[in-house]
Amino acid sequence: MIFSPEMAGNDIGSFVNNERGVTVVFGTLLLILVTIIAATSVAFIISTTEKQAMEIESHKTAVENEDLRIISIEPVGDGSGWESIDLKVLNLNIDDSYISAININGGYFLHFKAYDNDGNFDVYRDYPAIYSANHRVVIPATKSKTIHLNFSDITVTGSEVIPASSSWTNNSLDYTYTLEKHPWESFGEVVYDHNVTFASNGTKCIGSGNFSIDDENRQITFYGNSSGGSLTNTDDYNISYGIDFTSYAGAAPSEDEPLKVEIITSYINVFRELFTPPMPVAEVQFKVEYLQSANGTQSPNSYLILDASDSIDTDGFITSYKWAVWKDSGNVTLYDYDLSGMVVRPVGIDPYNDRNITIDLEITDDDGMTSRLSQVSGNLTIL
Incomplete structure (x- = not known):
C-alpha cells in the first residue's frame, strides 16, 4: 500500500471525529491525574503522621528530661506562723521550665512574685510581675530562680x-x-x-x-x-x-511544722521536697570560777553556760544558734536573739542572786528552716 498525505489527513480527521478515541485519551489522562493526587495525598498523610509522631516523641522526651530541684528555702515568720518564703529552684535541664502551680502544706499559691538576677522583684510594664497559672514564671535552663511566696495577700x-x-x-x-x-x-x-x-x-x-x-x-x-x-x-x-x-489559698503554717513543697510545671511534672525544722535542745550549766584580786586573794564567781550542742537536724545540719535571755520576769532584756554560738556564756547574770531568768534558743538549718525552743518544749526558766 502506498501511503499518501491525503490518507494521513483522513485518518487524523477520522480520529478527531471519533468520540470513542477522545474518551479513551481523556480517561487515561484522568486516571493518571487521580493516581498522582492519590499518591500525593498518601505522601501528605504519611508526612503528617510522621510529624505528629515526632512531636509526640519530642514532647514525651521533654517531659521525661525535665528536672527541677528545690535547693533551699528562706522562710520569714513572726514567731508563731510563717509570713513569707523565698524558694530557690534549680533547673538541671537544657530547656526552660515553666511553673504552673506551687503548693505548700496542702494550700496553693494563686499569685506570687520572683526575683531577678540582681535580687530585685521582676518587673513587667513598670509594675511588679505577678505570676500565676496564667502568667507562668520561667526557670531558665541550667540556672536557678528564686520565687517569693507571700502568705498574705499581695x-x-x-x-x-x-x-x-x-x-x-x-x-x-x-x-x-x-x-x-x-x-x-x-x-x-x-x-x-x-x-x-x-x-x-x-x-x-x-x-x-x-x-x-x-x-x-x-x-x-x-x-x-x-x-x-x-x-x-x-x-x-x-x-x-x-x-x-489573693496569694495563698489556706492558713499559713506554723513555724514549728515541716514544710511540704510541691512545684507543678507546664508539663504536669510534680517536684517535691520536705523541709523539716531542726530540733532545739538546750541545757543550762552552773559554773564557778575563782578570780584573784590584786592582793592575791581569790573569790568565787558564778556564771551560766548555755549549751545547745544536743540540738539536731534530721535532713541537714544546723547553721546558726541564737539565744535570747530575759531576767526579772521579762522586764529586763539581756539578749534578744543576738547572742550567737552553740555554747555561750551570757554576761549580766548572777545565778545566785538574780531571779526569774528566762532563756530561749533559736536555731536555723542549711535549708533556712528555723525553730525556737519556746515553740517546741517551752523556754528554760530559772526561778
Whole structure:
C-alpha cells in the first residue's frame, strides 16, 4: 500500500471525529491525574503522621528530661506562723521550665512574685510581675530562680501624672487622655481601685462625676462645662491605682511544722521536697570560777553556760544558734536573739542572786528552716 498525505489527513480527521478515541485519551489522562493526587495525598498523610509522631516523641522526651530541684528555702515568720518564703529552684535541664502551680502544706499559691538576677522583684510594664497559672514564671535552663511566696495577700500600687492641657478648658468639650499605667496593661482585666487628685496639693479628691474611665481603651475622660464638669486645666492631675491579689489559698503554717513543697510545671511534672525544722535542745550549766584580786586573794564567781550542742537536724545540719535571755520576769532584756554560738556564756547574770531568768534558743538549718525552743518544749526558766 502506498501511503499518501491525503490518507494521513483522513485518518487524523477520522480520529478527531471519533468520540470513542477522545474518551479513551481523556480517561487515561484522568486516571493518571487521580493516581498522582492519590499518591500525593498518601505522601501528605504519611508526612503528617510522621510529624505528629515526632512531636509526640519530642514532647514525651521533654517531659521525661525535665528536672527541677528545690535547693533551699528562706522562710520569714513572726514567731508563731510563717509570713513569707523565698524558694530557690534549680533547673538541671537544657530547656526552660515553666511553673504552673506551687503548693505548700496542702494550700496553693494563686499569685506570687520572683526575683531577678540582681535580687530585685521582676518587673513587667513598670509594675511588679505577678505570676500565676496564667502568667507562668520561667526557670531558665541550667540556672536557678528564686520565687517569693507571700502568705498574705499581695497589694500592688501604681500612679501616673495627667498633665494640664491647653487643648481643654473648663468651658470646652470633654478632654480624653490615654493612661500609660492602667493596670490592665500589666495584669489583664483585674479589679482595681483608683483615685484622682490635684497634683498641686495631692489631697483634694476629684469626684467621679467629673470624669470617667474607659478600661477597655485605657482612657480617662474629664468632663467639660457643657457636660456638667467643673474641672479646669490649671493644674496637673494625679491618678493612683490599687490592685489586691489573693496569694495563698489556706492558713499559713506554723513555724514549728515541716514544710511540704510541691512545684507543678507546664508539663504536669510534680517536684517535691520536705523541709523539716531542726530540733532545739538546750541545757543550762552552773559554773564557778575563782578570780584573784590584786592582793592575791581569790573569790568565787558564778556564771551560766548555755549549751545547745544536743540540738539536731534530721535532713541537714544546723547553721546558726541564737539565744535570747530575759531576767526579772521579762522586764529586763539581756539578749534578744543576738547572742550567737552553740555554747555561750551570757554576761549580766548572777545565778545566785538574780531571779526569774528566762532563756530561749533559736536555731536555723542549711535549708533556712528555723525553730525556737519556746515553740517546741517551752523556754528554760530559772526561778
